[in-house]
Amino acid sequence: MAGFQEETIMAALLITAEALIKASSVYLVSVLYIKWRGSINARIHKLYFTDLVYYDVNTSGKIDNPDQRITQNLDRMCHNFSQIFAPIIIAPFTIAYYLYKSVESTSYIGPVGVLCFFLVATVINKVLMSPVVNFVFKRQEMEGNYRFKHMLLRTNAESAAFYRSGEIEKFYTDQRLHRLLKTQHSLILRQYPLNFSVNLFDYLGSVLSYILLAFPIFHGDYDSKSPADFSSLISANSFVIMYLINCFTRLIDLSVKAAEVAGNAHRVGELIEELQKIKDKQRTLNYDKDIRPSTPPSDQVELTDINIDSRMTQKALTVTELTYGPPKSCDILCKNLTFQLEAGVNILVTGDSGCGKSSLLRVIAGLWPSTHGSVKFHEAVNPSKILFLPQKPYFTDGTLKQQVIYPLKEMDYGSVSMDDESIHQYMELTGLQKLTDRSLGLENYCCNDWYQELSPGEMQRLSFVRLFFHQPRFAVLDEATSQIGVDLERVLYGKCRELGITVMSVGHRESLRQFHQLELRLQGRGNWTIQPITDSLTSS
């Protein structure tokens, strides 16, 4: 009786200890998770934003939106890990104690029997667990793809609506959902035998305790005991063996959760590795970002017949023997292109739609790799030296002023010698005074989605306010005035000249020619020409 009481107290103590460890582990894992997630997400942000791989990542189609995907996987992984942490920590102590107790009551038969049972169960569960890990990993990937499709549609809902593309978008979204459900179904199919085996070993465990007790009973070890002592001994010993089996079966039960943790960890690892690979690939690109001034190669375009402002002789960039095409394609958009962007000499890039004008800017900006040749910057690529205005204007969430000073932050604003009055003047110049009034000034209205608030022409005008605010020495403008009237276009280019901003523009409009001194024409099939513009306002 005393033995039975002792076992009960011991079991109660162990259960309490486990509950305590479980609560503490959930707390500990949560605290660690916050730190861990902070550092992992910061690493992703660095790879994704600072190292300029986001463009590649998004166009690679392999891991769109890695930040969100990694966070989701980390969430699940940490949740499951906090569930299995406590049982794993407490298991060695309970197992050691009950092994010792079962040796006392059944000699070697009890522990050996339980260990053999555990080994068989572990091997079988291990075999059944492997496919589950793979499918958990696949399900995460499919779920990420499906969610990303929804996010993409939400972001571009208006453009899709203009094309009345509801049916086709429904088709593609259903396809992704179908793939996700199919993977989930396959996962459930693989989980079925694993769950069956886990439950089977749970039940077999309770029967096993009586089988193991039968050995000392039939061996005659308890023959000398009175019926009362015998029955209390049996109940005490069966309790010990049952608890020992229970310790092992609980470890086996963890295999389902362990499979989930392994699947999630695998996916997080793969996403990070993929980002790192893209970054390494970028590093090995034949792309020279050296910002030190250098002497130009001898075979560059001669600009002797161009009226160059003698005060400005510095160069922004030199493109040498550049051959490029769309990534993951054998097409060549331009072959052996050589030119330089020199202060005071505006260049107009022209050519038919799809001939590779924007692609040239992508290669120059380092977003696309080149097949051959190099791009050498003589100025640092930062807003005060060289600023890119992309074809699709970019706006972040925040106030009007944050849009103007972008990519600077409010806190960096002090480092720029410009007051709000100048911004107001530029808003007025570009015809955006109404927008300032509507926004109750530059800083009083915080908008989450400026794309919904501005017309395409307003977006382009606001981009010019940004350009005037930064006053870089060089600007690369991709169809930056396509939605603006020719009168305002003249004003904007005039202001660029007044502020000493040399531009390289991509555009189709005839009216643009007068603001440039050189025309770089991409003729398709890799051919190109570069020649002076005779009707330029500034040419001699």
Ligand SMILES: Nc1ncnc2c1ncn2[C@@H]1O[C@H](COP(=O)(O)OP(=O)(O)OP(=O)(O)O)[C@@H](O)[C@H]1O
């Ligand atoms: N991310 C991409 N992946 C693969 N091919 C692309 C990608 N973006 C553009 N292309 C292809 O590269 C070619 C050149 O595109 P680009 O955007 O440079 O044309 P463009 O000359 O600027 O045309 P437009 O005047 O219409 O803007 C096109 O055939 C286009 O389909």
